[in-house]
Amino acid sequence: MANDTIKLELEVPGDDFTRAGEASSTVKGMLKKLGFSPNVVRKVAIAMYEGEINMVIHGGGGQITVEISPESGVSMSLVDHGPGIPNIELAMQEGWSTAPDSVRNLGFGAGMGLPNMKKYSDEMEILSEVGVGTTVNMKVHLA
Amino acid sequence: METKNFFHSVTLDREKCHGCINCVKRCPTEAIRVRGGKAIIITERCIDCGECIRICPHHAKQAIFDPISIMDEYEYKIALPAPSLYGQFNNLDDVDLILGALKLMGFDDVFEVAKAAELVSDATRKYMLRPDIPRPVISSACPAVLRLIRVRFPELLENVLPLHPPIEVAARLAKRKAAQKTGLPYEKIGAIFISPCPAKVTAVKMPLGTEKSWVDGVLAIRDVYPRLISLMRHVPASQELSEAGRLGVGWGGSGGEAAAVLKERYLAADGIENVIRVLEDLEDEKFYDLDFVELNACSGGCVGGVLNVENPYVARAKLERVRKYRPVSCNRLPDEDIMPYAWESPVEYEPVLELDADLKVAMEKMKQMREIEGRLYGMDCGSCGAPSCKAMAEDIVRGFSTEESCIFKLREEIQTMADGLSRISSVLPKASQENK
Ligand SMILES: Nc1ncnc2c1ncn2[C@@H]1O[C@H](COP(=O)(O)OP(=O)(O)OP(=O)(O)O)[C@@H](O)[C@H]1O
Numbered sequence A: 001m002a003n004d005t006i007k008l009e010l011e012v013p014g015d016d017f018t019r020a021g022e023a024s025s026t027v028k029g030m031l032k033k034l035g036f037s038p039n040v041v042r043k044v045a046i047a048m049y050e051g052e053i054n055m056v057i058h059g060g061g062g063q064i065t066v067e068i069s070p071e072s073g074v075s076m077s078l079v080d081h082g083p084g085i086p087n088i089e090l091a092m093q094e095g096w097s098t099a100p101d102s103v104r105n106l107g108f109g110a111g112m113g114l115p116n117m118k119k120y121s122d123e124m125e126i127l128s129e130v131g132v133g134t135t136v137n138m139k140v141h142l143a
Numbered sequence B: 001m002e003t004k005n006f007f008h009s010v011t012l013d014r015e016k017c018h019g020c021i022n023c024v025k026r027c028p029t030e031a032i033r034v035r036g037g038k039a040i041i042i043t044e045r046c047i048d049c050g051e052c053i054r055i056c057p058h059h060a061k062q063a064i065f066d067p068i069s070i071m072d073e074y075e076y077k078i079a080l081p082a083p084s085l086y087g088q089f090n091n092l093d094d095v096d097l098i099l100g101a102l103k104l105m106g107f108d109d110v111f112e113v114a115k116a117a118e119l120v121s122d123a124t125r126k127y128m129l130r131p132d133i134p135r136p137v138i139s140s141a142c143p144a145v146l147r148l149i150r151v152r153f154p155e156l157l158e159n160v161l162p163l164h165p166p167i168e169v170a171a172r173l174a175k176r177k178a179a180q181k182t183g184l185p186y187e188k189i190g191a192i193f194i195s196p197c198p199a200k201v202t203a204v205k206m207p208l209g210t211e212k213s214w215v216d217g218v219l220a221i222r223d224v225y226p227r228l229i230s231l232m233r234h235v236p237a238s239q240e241l242s243e244a245g246r247l248g249v250g251w252g253g254s255g256g257e258a259a260a261v262l263k264e265r266y267l268a269a270d271g272i273e274n275v276i277r278v279l280e281d282l283e284d285e286k287f288y289d290l291d292f293v294e295l296n297a298c299s300g301g302c303v304g305g306v307l308n309v310e311n312p313y314v315a316r317a318k319l320e321r322v323r324k325y326r327p328v329s330c331n332r333l334p335d336e337d338i339m340p341y342a343w344e345s346p347v348e349y350e351p352v353l354e355l356d357a358d359l360k361v362a363m364e365k366m367k368q369m370r371e372i373e374g375r376l377y378g379m380d381c382g383s384c385g386a387p388s389c390k391a392m393a394e395d396i397v398r399g400f401s402t403e404e405s406c407i408f409k410l411r412e413e414i415q416t417m418a419d420g421l422s423r424i425s426s427v428l429p430k431a432s433q434e435n436k
């Protein structure tokens, strides 16, 4: 049934902070138009938004691949080639953050992004290597 | 003190005024006096900050804005909602509901001021790249602050960001878009701003930085709010109307404009007293290493404007909720050109607080002022109708008051007269003196 899925490749620029959040906004709009349930739309929108913002603030930008399937739901793969996360367990803790001051004043840096991604996605894995980059895979199921 | 025919949104209801001097003491530009038991506003000094409206216990100070019926004067009407409007509603996380309700209220279109704010932020970032500009750059979006700088801090005018505020940009873009879409002439298109404060009403009627504002009318948030509340539940679901991101909506609270510059070295001060303190320190060059200074006359920023409904701190929290999960920004300039955003006419020093245009005369007046002040009692009691003995001494030198208006002076005089009387009464006429 792989042929009725829609696959999207989205570029997340790392050098223009004002563009952060655009990719997830696009996907959210598409899901709404496709008629996914508000709950699924909301879960994808929040999980992907947090991941995208992290790619920009911490990871220096990268690529997001989204696969939308009418049967199995939405899978997202967020890939950056930034500094990587040295201690994933620590990063997953609520309140842990290394965000710089310039973005804290915009309301980022509460250390809630990764915990929220975990909460709103149904499956999540983080693959990260220091100096190489970070990949976050997430899935939101239909029901 | 001549009073030119200035427009001000802040005005006095003489009937309600008790002449209690609460506002006289509060005014940051010492623009209010009490005469004949009623307050008067010295118009060229007033910056429309709204402090007197906030403090007056008798609700005698009020703001003038347009009635909702101003909409009827235009064939095609566009609402320009201020970002602070988004902070007025409970449990709201979707701006589209507000925008939809504005349409149900009778507006043909909505153009968010938050959208224009993102463009102004982009223009600001580009302006800040210029190597030759005086730093720090001081924001010019709060009209009360801009007017304060103009009368009290002329040396800082060159630091002020010479760009139009978001409302003005919103009005221009909205009207151009509407004219293209409808083919109507500009006079038939009304750009109607929904405002948190009286200063913005004045900024529309008596703009700085341009000859004429493109905004056609200004409604108060508190007038529009009850209508929106009742219309919101009739807004059809899944309308995508909002075109503003986190940066633009953030302008509604203090620090939002500065944060949108995306520089670490900035300062944001709110509340007129804090603003004055920062301006004084800037004047004395007490700060270095600052790129940007954001100043808002109201505590908490525009969510603290007197025409709002919600408490500023609650509104601030609600604004945070509304902008969560919005893209960082949804609008940027099409190219590097910031000229369409630049002031068309410079904002110049308005020497309304100077003693005299002639330095010699001013020096002489200053000397007199200090002599008079030395004779006054320094109680700053306000019963003469001036905010302080110093201000009173200045009023006397300007020919606007007399020393006898000071009740302590008056008492002194009565005392002297009484002493004289008792002295006279103790002197018996020669004829009645006993011969010894
Ligand atoms: N893609 C990434 N590359 C490198 N480090 C990351 C990445 N994503 C997260 N981190 C690290 O994990 C920390 C926690 O991330 P999390 O998203 O939970 O919080 P935050 O981004 O700091 O703040 P918030 O998401 O609440 O705005 C970050 O501060 C950062 O140190």
Ligand code: SF4
Pocket: B048, B049, B141, B142, B143, B144, B145, B196, B197, B198, B199, B200, B296, B297, B298, B301, B302, B303, B304, B305, B306
């Ligand atoms: S801070 Fe905002 S609401 Fe207050 S006077 Fe300035 S512009 Fe108006």
Ligand SMILES: [Mg+2]
Pocket: A050, A053, A054, A109, A112, A113, A114
């Ligand atoms: Mg994060």
